[in-house]
Amino acid sequence: MTTTTTARKEPVRPISPGAARVPRRTGRIRRASLPYLLLLPALVLELLVHLVPMVIGIVMSFKELTQFYIRDWGSAPWSGLGNYRLSVDFDAPVGEALLHSFLVTVGFTLLSVVLCWLIGTAAAVFMQDTFRGRGLLRALFLVPYALPVYAAVITWVFMFQHDNGLVNHVLHDQLHLTDKPSFWLIGDNSFYALLTVSVWKGWPFAFLIVTAGLQNIPGELYEAAALDGAGVWQQLRRITLPSLRPVNQVLVLVLFLWTFNDFNTPYVLFGKSAPEPADLVSVHIYQASFVTWNFGTGSAMSVLLLLFLLVVTGGYLLLTSRGRRTTDV
Amino acid sequence: MAAPRSFVWSRRIFLTVLAGFVLVPVYVMVSSSLKPLADVTGKFRWLPSGLTVRPYIDIWSTVPLARYFVNSLIVAGAATLCSVVIAVFAAYAVSRYDFRGRRVFTLTVLSTQMFPGILFLLPLFLLYVNIGNATGVALFGSRGGLILTYLTFSLPFSVWMLIGYLDSVPRDLDEAALVDGCGPLGALLRIVVPAAIPGIVAVAVYAFMTAWGEVLFASVMTNDTTRTLAVGLQGYSTLNDVYWNQIMAASLVVSVPVVAGFLLLQRYLVAGLTAGAVK
Numbered sequence: 001m002t003t004t005t006t007a008r009k010e011p012v013r014p015i016s017p018g019a020a021r022v023p024r025r026t027g028r029i030r031r032a033s034l035p036y037l038l039l040l041p042a043l044v045l046e047l048l049v050h051l052v053p054m055v056i057g058i059v060m061s062f063k064e065l066t067q068f069y070i071r072d073w074g075s076a077p078w079s080g081l082g083n084y085r086l087s088v089d090f091d092a093p094v095g096e097a098l099l100h101s102f103l104v105t106v107g108f109t110l111l112s113v114v115l116c117w118l119i120g121t122a123a124a125v126f127m128q129d130t131f132r133g134r135g136l137l138r139a140l141f142l143v144p145y146a147l148p149v150y151a152a153v154i155t156w157v158f159m160f161q162h163d164n165g166l167v168n169h170v171l172h173d174q175l176h177l178t179d180k181p182s183f184w185l186i187g188d189n190s191f192y193a194l195l196t197v198s199v200w201k202g203w204p205f206a207f208l209i210v211t212a213g214l215q216n217i218p219g220e221l222y223e224a225a226a227l228d229g230a231g232v233w234q235q236l237r238r239i240t241l242p243s244l245r246p247v248n249q250v251l252v253l254v255l256f257l258w259t260f261n262d263f264n265t266p267y268v269l270f271g272k273s274a275p276e277p278a279d280l281v282s283v284h285i286y287q288a289s290f291v292t293w294n295f296g297t298g299s300a301m302s303v304l305l306l307l308f309l310l311v312v313t314g315g316y317l318l319l320t321s322r323g324r325r326t327t328d329v
Numbered sequence: 330m331a332a333p334r335s336f337v338w339s340r341r342i343f344l345t346v347l348a349g350f351v352l353v354p355v356y357v358m359v360s361s362s363l364k365p366l367a368d369v370t371g372k373f374r375w376l377p378s379g380l381t382v383r384p385y386i387d388i389w390s391t392v393p394l395a396r397y398f399v400n401s402l403i404v405a406g407a408a409t410l411c412s413v414v415i416a417v418f419a420a421y422a423v424s425r426y427d428f429r430g431r432r433v434f435t436l437t438v439l440s441t442q443m444f445p446g447i448l449f450l451l452p453l454f455l456l457y458v459n460i461g462n463a464t465g466v467a468l469f470g471s472r473g474g475l476i477l478t479y480l481t482f483s484l485p486f487s488v489w490m491l492i493g494y495l496d497s498v499p500r501d502l503d504e505a506a507l508v509d510g511c512g513p514l515g516a517l518l519r520i521v522v523p524a525a526i527p528g529i530v531a532v533a534v535y536a537f538m539t540a541w542g543e544v545l546f547a548s549v550m551t552n553d554t555t556r557t558l559a560v561g562l563q564g565y566s567t568l569n570d571v572y573w574n575q576i577m578a579a580s581l582v583v584s585v586p587v588v589a590g591f592l593l594l595q596r597y598l599v600a601g602l603t604a605g606a607v608k
Contacts, residue, residue: 034513038422039434041415042484049481050441053452060452073455123347126340129332137344139592144351146591148542150559151580155354158361158369158573166357169373200350212602232336254442261445264544268563285447290549295451302448309443 054306061299070295083300094288098301100276101284102308108191108280109259112198116255117248119199120206125240128214138211145204153268156197160184185270190278198265202258206251213247214240249320253313260309281305362578369573384578388565391575396554397561398583404472404557405540408479412536413529416484420491421517425500435492438485446545453478454549470552478546483536490535494528494605495521531601534594541587558583 060073061083069076089095123141127134144152159166168181184193217239225235263282266274272291274283285305289298332340361369362384364377388394419438423431457468468474498521506516522529547559562583565576591598 035422035426035428035431038418038426042419042438042488043434045415045477045481045484046438046441048456049453049478050444050449051437053449053456054444056452056456057448070455119347122343126343131340137348139595140348140351142591142595143355143588146538146588147584148538148559148587150542150544150562151358151584152354154562154576154580155358158577159354159357161573164370164373164573166353166373173372200354208599209602212599215599215603232332257443261447263446264542267544267548282445282447285445286450286545289447289451298451299448302445305445306443306448309445313443 057299058303060296061303063296065294065296065299067293073295076296079296083296084304086297087300087304094297097279098281098284101279101281104191104277104279105260105281108195108198108278109256111195112202112259113252113255115195115199116202116206116259117252119203120208121210121244121248123203123207124210124214125236127211128240141207142204144201145208147201149201149264150268152201153197153265156193156200157185157269160193186275188277190270190275194266194269194278194280197269198259198262201265202255206255209247209251210244213244217243253316257309257313358577358581358584361574362581364574366572366574369577370571384572384574385582387572388575388579388582391572392561392564392579394558394561394579394582397556397558400472400551400555401541401558401583404475404479405537407472407476408483408540409533409536411476412480412483412487413533415480416487416491416532417517417522417525417529419488420495421521423488423492424495425503425513435489438488441481442485450545450549453546457550469550470555472555475547475550475555475557478550479540479543480536482543483532483539487532487536490532490601490605491525491528492605494525494601497604498524527597527600528605529601530594530597531605534591534598538587538591 062078062080063069063073063076064079064082065073065076086092086094087098090099127138158164162168162181162183165184167184168178171177172181182189184190221239221243222235225239230238261282262280263286266278266280266283267286270278270283272283273287274280281301285298285301288301289295360375360377363380363382364374365379365381365383368374368378419434422428423435454469457474461467461469466473468477502524503516503520506520507513511519542559544559547557551557551560562576562579565572565579
C-alpha cells in the first residue's frame with residue numbers, strides 16, 4: 001500500500017525549456033508555487049478542523065475546565081499537571097476507571113482486529129476463484145460495511161433485547177442453551193455483544209482490502225506453482241499469504257486505529273455510559289467530559305490516549321518497514 | 330487444475346455460515362419493519378403473524394424523519410463533493426510535483442487519521458462557537474459546520490488513496506497534454522481526472538458513507554432544525570413505548586440509499602483500492 005516511486009521507470013520528458021534544467025529528483029516536476037496552491041485547501045481544512053483543535057485540546061488538558069468556564073474557556077484557572085495526575089492515579093477512582101477502560105479497549109481491539117482479519121482474509125481467499133453465485137455473495141458480504149452504523153447497531157440492540165430479542169429467543173427458547181434469558185447489554189455479556197457487533201461491522205473492510213490485494217497477485221505465479229505440483233493449501237501458504245504481506249501490514253494498522261477509536265458502535269449500543277465490562281476509552285472520555293462536565297480531565301485523558309496511539313503506531317511502522325524500502329508513507 | 334474436495338467443502342461451509350451471520354440482522358431489520366407492534370414487543374418471532382406497512386407510514390410522524398433525511402443528504406452530499414475536489418487537487422500535487430514539504434504533508438495528513446475523534450470534539454465545538462461570536466458565521470449547530478467537519482474526516486484517506494491511484498495513471502498522458510498547450514489544471518481536469526474516475530468514485534463513496542454514518546459529532550453539533558439521521562433515529566427509542574417495528578422501518582429507509590449506491594459502485598471501489606491504496 002505504499003506509493004513507492006520505484007514503480008516509475010520511464011524518464012520524464014521536459015515539458016518546457018525551463019523545466020529541462022531542473023534536476024529530476026524522483027521523476028517529479030519541480031514548480032515553485034503551483035503544488036502549494038493545490039494543497040492549500042486541504043492544508044487549511046486539516047489545520048482548522050484537526051490540528052488547531054488538537055492544540056486547543058492540549059492547552060485545555062492543563063486547565064481546570066469545568067462547566068463554569070465553558071463560555072470563556074481561556075479564563076479557566078491553570079491546573080498544571082493536575083488533570084494528568086488525576087488520570088494516572090490508578091489508586092483513586094478516576095484513574096482506576098480509566099485504566100480499567102483502557103485495558104478493556106486494548107483487549108477488545110486486539111480480539112476484534114484478529115477476528116475481522118481472519119474472517120475477511122478467509123472469505124477473500126475462498127472467493128478468489130470464480131464459482132456460481134460469487135458476485136451475489138460478494139455484494140451480500142459488503143452490506144454490513146455499507147449500512148450506516150446507527151441503523152446496523154440499532155438492529156443489534158433489538159436482537160440483544162432481554163424479552164423480545166432474537167438472541168435470547170434462539171439461545172434460550174429454541175436451543176435451550178441457557179437456564180434463563182440472559183442480559184446482553186448490561187453485565188459481563190456486554191463485552192461479547194460489543195465484540196460481535198464490531199466484528200460483524202468490521203470484517204467486510206478486511207474482505208474488501210484483501211480482495212483488492214489478491215487482484216494484484218499475478219496469475220502466472222499460481223500456474224507455475226500448480227505445474228510444480230503445489231496443492232491449493234500450499235499455494236495459499238507459499239504464494240497468497242506472502243504476497244499479501246504489505247497489504248496486511250497497512251490493513252491491520254488501519255483496523256487497529258479505527259477499532260480503538262471507535263465511538264459510534266458502543267455509543268449506539270449502550271448509550272452515553274457503557275456497562276463496565278464494555279467501557280471503551282472513547283465513550284469513557286466522552287462521559288468524563290460531557291456527562292460529568294470535566295473537560296480538563298477529559299482532554300488530559302485524550303492526550304494520553306493519543307500519546308499511546310503515537311507510540312504504538314510508530315513502533316508498528318518501524319517494525320513492519322524494516323527490511324523494505326519505503327519512499328513514502 | 331480443479332480444487333480438491335477438502336477445499337471446496339471448507340469453502341461451502343465457511344461461506345454458508347458467514348452468509349448466515351451477515352444475513353440474520355438484515356432479515357431481522359426487514360421482517361420486523363413489516364410486523365404489527367404486538368409482534369415486536371412480545372417474544373421474538375421468525376415469521377410475522379401478519380404483514381403490515383403501517384410502520385412505514387408512522388415513521389414520518391413519530392419523529393420528523395423527512396427533515397433529518399434532507400439534513401443528512403445536504404450534509405453528506407456537500408461534504409463528499411468538497412472532500413473529493415480538494416483531495417483530487419492535493420493528490421495531484423503530491424503525485425506529479427516534487428516540492429519542499431511533500432513528505433511532511435503526506436505524513437501530517439495521514440497522522441490525523443490516528444487522532445481519537447473525542448480529542449478534538451470539544452475543542453472544535455469551542456472553536457466554532459468562538460468563530461461564530463467573532464465573525465457572525467454560524468458554524469456551531471449549522472449544517473455548514475458539520476459539512477466542514479465531515480469533509481476533513483474523509484480527506485486523509487481520500488488524498489492517500491488518490492495519490493496511489495494518480496501514480497498509476499501514466500504520466501505520459503498529462504505530459505502530452507502539457508506539451509499540447511494545456512495548463513497544469515487543464516491537464517488535470519481533461520486528462521488525469523477522467524482517467525482516474527474509478528479512484529475518484531471509490532473515494533466519493535467512502536466520503537459519503539463516512540458522513541452519512543457519523544454519530545459523535547452529529548449528536549453534539551446539531552440542533553433541532555439541523556439534526557441528521559444519525560441522531561434523529563434515536564428519537565424512536567427514548568419514548569416510553571419502544572416502537573421497534575418503526576425503528577427497523579426507519580433504519581431500512583435510511584440505509585437503502587447508501588447500501589444501493591454502495592453495491593452499484595462496489596466494482597469501482599475494488600478497482601480504486603486495487604490501483605490506489607493496495608499496491
